[in-house]
Amino acid sequence: MGYLFELLGEQSVIEPVYQEEGIGLRVDGRITDLDFKDLGGGEFIFEVEGDIYPVRIATSGDSVFIHSEGESYEILAINSLEKVVEEARGGSSSDSLIAPMPGVVIRVEKKAGDLVKRGETILVIESMKLQTVVTSFRDGLVRSILVEEGGGFEKGSVLAVLASDEIEEDQL
Amino acid sequence: MIMFAKRDQEAAFATIILDGLSGQTRRVRLMEKVLIANRGEIAVRIAKTLRGMDMKSVGIAHEYEGETPATRCVDELIVLRGDSPIAAYLDAKQILEGARERDVDAIHPGYGFLSENPNFARSTRELGMTYIGPSPEVIELMGDKILAREFVSKEGFRISPSEEEEEDPLSFKERSEAIGFPLLLKAAAGGGGKGMHIVRSAKDLVGAIELAKGEAERYFGDGRIYAERYIENPRHIEVQVMADKAGNCLHFFERECSIQRRFQKIVEESPSLALDKKLRRKICSEAVGIAIAAKYENAGTIEFILAPDGEFYFLEMNTRLQVEHPVTEMITGRDLVELQIRIARGEELSIAQEEIKTKGHAIECRVYAEDVEHDFSPCIGRLVDVREPVAEFVRFDSGVAKGSDVSADFDPMLAKLIVYGETREEAISRSVESLKQTSFLGVNTNLAYLSRIVAHPAFVKGETDTGFVARHKLDLAPKELSTKKRRMLLAAAALSNRDFRERVEAVPEPYASIGDWSN
Incomplete structure (x- = not known):
């Protein structure tokens, strides 16, 4: 359940971690000890691993603007990983599973010719120290897997391709 | 105290009582309503003085522009039509027609746009209105850089050999x-x-x-x-002058504007550390001499190049109010726009040169919507949050507010921060502090860059010349973000993102609480 954010041209994954003492955040795979105080009017005091940062925050759409120590930053919410994967598939018009960000293949669970059900795991990838399961977005047939375990890929790479509907019917 | 006593019926003149006790009077042009042919911070600034002088202000804005601080602070507004906003502000005909319709007595051009257009000044006068600025002839002369150089040289002043x-x-x-x-x-x-x-x-x-x-x-x-x-690494020194119709001409000391990027000033200050008493007197009296030779009237600025050996040369004369005029106002305590208006309506300068004194030090930083890491290219966007610095030693002249759209239609200068200090050191530390307090969220600005300039050891030592920005390029580049701060920013962003928070808060208490977030 990670969310993708972009700051200064680099993307990071943030996910909530439910702990006994409350919710923590895992940022780039690292659990971040975090506390903050809302001073009102967009002003906050953040405490991260013992350091105190007074900040000023304003949001607009997917952008979060933060002013801290005389510098201003824009952080863009790319979206939840699942949503990104979904969108990268380009809806039903495409049969390709596309990498939402650069990473490494941890495990390939299906091979070409395998029948898959919607939601079934095809492969597991790791990006930004976070594992993500890439599942099939419909019932069908795996036509090809274009990556192998341990191999790397770039953002936008095609990871696997499902057979198109016609072929699917023939085969089925 | 000047009081209006009687309005002439046949013409736009009035007799004013100059001195209530002696009953001394003089006829001056009547000026009750002034059109500000400009926008942004300078329109706001001029309107403020007009209000203080009990005059009505008329602003202009293009139909595509929304409400801005400049449109909110005037008594009346003329909405200009035209394909592009910038063309509208340069459309002298439309502006003058509007001025006539609204029975405007005078026009203040501000800086930029029509402020150095001799035909605009001429037409304003021909239509029976007062132009708050110099004569069209002198605007023309000084507008041609070669003619201006020849004129100044012929009159016996120094131009670079x-x-x-x-x-x-x-x-x-x-x-x-x-x-x-x-x-x-x-x-x-x-x-x-x-x-x-x-x-x-x-x-x-x-x-x-x-x-x-x-x-x-x-x-x-x-x-x-x-x-x-060839003058290597010169300083840019300019002198503020003010002259009346009677030929009285005063200077209001110098401003140093050596800190420039893309041939544009970004930090200005007064006084300049480069001038000692003797050199200051010399350069200021040279400026007054040039203004008198040109039969100058109203506010003007004579720019000089100051070589490291102390020699200085005429560069050009700006026949209008300058962007950086507030540093002069801050250390002399004079309202230059008020003086412009008084001179334009025929009053004589009633102060002597010796009465103009400076106190302390002032620094102006120009806040631009720009990307300092990509050759200072202009940036656009909507300002989602604006925080102005507040302190008694701060003057913040701004043309934008929360919700303003910063478009590519106009110059990307958003505001000017002018800071006073008893000493230069105090003005510097207060500037850095004020710059850090200021934020314009929603668009890239040079705020952090400005504080790196002003805090730079070379600036603090007064080692300022036009090569400053290029020479200290590496020092002035933004520092790399620490991983800890990066995590803080990302965490703060995630918690501010509605999508993310909704997801987190879908989990029941006590898990759904980090800090004391309130919606």
Whole structure:
């Protein structure tokens, strides 16, 4: 359940971690000890691993603007990983599973010719120290897997391709 | 105290009582309503003085512009039509027609746009309104940089020494050597840095002359060249002058504007550390001399280049109010716009030069919507949050507010921060502090860059010249973000993102609490 954010041209994954003492955040795979105080009017005091940062925050759409120590930053919410994967598939018009960000293949669970059900795991990838399961977005047939375990890929790479509907019917 | 006593019926004149006790009177042009032919922070600034003088202000804005601080602070607004907003502000005909319809008595042009357009000044007068600025003739003269240089030189003031080859080609080498090295050889028809050669010693001169002539011929089809004294890393010093119709001319001391990027000033201050008492007197009286020679009237600025050896040369004269005029106002305690208005309506300067004194030090930083890491290219966006610094030693002249759209239609200057200190050191530390307090969220600005400039050891030491920004490029680049701060920013962003928070808060207490987030 990670969310993708972009700051200064680099993307990071943030996910909530439910702990006994409350919710923590895992940022780039690292659990971040975090506390903050809302001073009102967009002003906050953040405490991260013992350091105190007074900040000023304003949001607009997917952008979060933060002013801290005389510098201003824009952080863009790319979206939840699942949503990104979904969108990268380009809806039903495409049969390709596309990498939402650069990473490494941890495990390939299906091979070409395998029948898959919607939601079934095809492969597991790791990006930004976070594992993500890439599942099939419909019932069908795996036509090809274009990556192998341990191999790397770039953002936008095609990871696997499902057979198109016609072929699917023939085969089925 | 000046009071209106009687309004003439036949003309736009009134008799004012200059001195209530003696009953001394003078006829001045009646001025009750003034059109500000400008926008942004300078329109706001002019409107403020008009209000203080009990005059009505009329603003202008293009139909596509929404409400801005400039449209909110005027008594009346003329909405201009036209395909592009910038063309509308340059549309003298439309502005003058609007001014006539609203029975405007005078026009203040501000800076930029029509402020140095002699035809606009002329038409304003021809339509029976007062132009708050100098005569069209002097705007014309000073607007032509070559004519201005010739005029100033002819009147006996210093321009950077130069020799033309054409005058006598045989003696050109000797005449050039006499100027002294380093020299700059330039094509008479040149521009854009082409065909320019820096010559550092006599032994290189002959070769460089050949080269420069060849290039001048090739690039411009005109082989005429001239030699000019090359001033390395000069300081930019300018003098504020103010002259009335009667020929009284005063100076309001200097401003140093050496910190520039893309040939545009970004930090200005007064007084300049580069001038001692003697040099200050010399440069200020030279400025007054030039203004008097040009029969100048109203506010003007004479710009000089100051060489490291203390020699200074006339650069140009700006026939209008300058962007950086607030530093002068801050240390002299004078309202320059008020003086402009009084002079324009015929009042004589009633103060003597000795009465104009400076106190303390002032620094102005210009806040631009720009990307300092990509050659200061202008940035656009909507300002989702604006925080202005508040302190008694701060003046913040801004043309934008929360919700303002910063578009590519206009100059990307958002605001000016002007800070006062008893000493330069105090003005510097207060500037850094104020810059850090200020934020314009929603668009990239140079705020952090400005604080790195002002806090730079070389700036603190007063080692300022026009090469400053290039020389300290590495020091002025943003520091790399620490991983801890990066995590803080990302965490803060995630918690501010509605999507993310909804997801987190879908989990029941006690898990769904980090800090004391309130919606």
